Amino acid sequence: MKAMMIAAVMAAGVLAAGSANASEALAKSSGCLTCHAVDTKKMGPAFKETAKKYKGNAAAEGKLVEALSKAQGHPEVKAKGDDLKTLVKWVLSL
Ligand code: HEC
Known part of the structure; x- marks a missing residue:
């Protein structure tokens, strides 16, 4: 049971990281990162x-x-549209 919980938490972590990367790629392809960076x-x-x-x-x-x-x-x-929503959600989640 405990092992399953750990596996589930880890899977969720991987999924979250995956979607953050997808959003960052979208930000890049949408040109946002020409004028913005995450940290600077x-x-x-x-x-x-x-x-x-x-x-x-x-x-x-x-x-x-x-x-x-x-x-x-x-x-x-x-x-x-949805891309913009995804991007704004991502920015606010940082
Ligand atoms: C041509 C340069 C440029 C591009 C491209 C650009 N931004 Fe910006 N962005 C700015 C500047 C300059 C500001 C600061 C504006 C201000 O302070 O009113 C800003 C501010 C913002 C803010 C903060 C607004 C606020 O009210 O604090 C967000 C969120 C944002 N940009 C998201 C994005 C997203 C998402 C994209 C891509 C779809 C993007 N930007 C593309 C120049 C750019």
């Missing part, structure tokens, strides 16, 4: 800083998706 400030803020800024703000995801999709206060981006 480039032209735009470090995504970890953005996650910190909006921590505990339940409205952040919707607000950011809207701002990015309409290019309000942000340069125009090519990601849209």
Whole structure:
């Protein structure tokens, strides 16, 4: 039983890491990483800083998706729809 629990936890960890990598690849292919990095400030803020800024703000995801999709206060981006949602979720999860 215990071994199964450990296996389940480990599998969940692998899955979470896998989806984070997929999101990072999406960020790269969408051009986000031209102006952003996870840990450091480039032209735009470090995504970890953005996650910190909006921590505990339940409205952040919707607000950011809207701002990015309409290019309000942000340069125009090519990601849209579900991709944009995935990216914003990923940024806020960092
Ligand atoms: C041309 C450069 C550029 C590209 C490409 C870019 N960003 Fe940004 N981003 C910025 C700048 C500059 C800011 C800071 C804007 C500000 O402070 O108002 C920013 C801010 C942000 C913020 C924080 C907004 C806030 O309210 O704190 C998020 C989230 C974000 N970008 C996500 C993305 C995502 C996701 C992509 C890819 C789909 C992306 N950015 C692509 C330049 C860029």
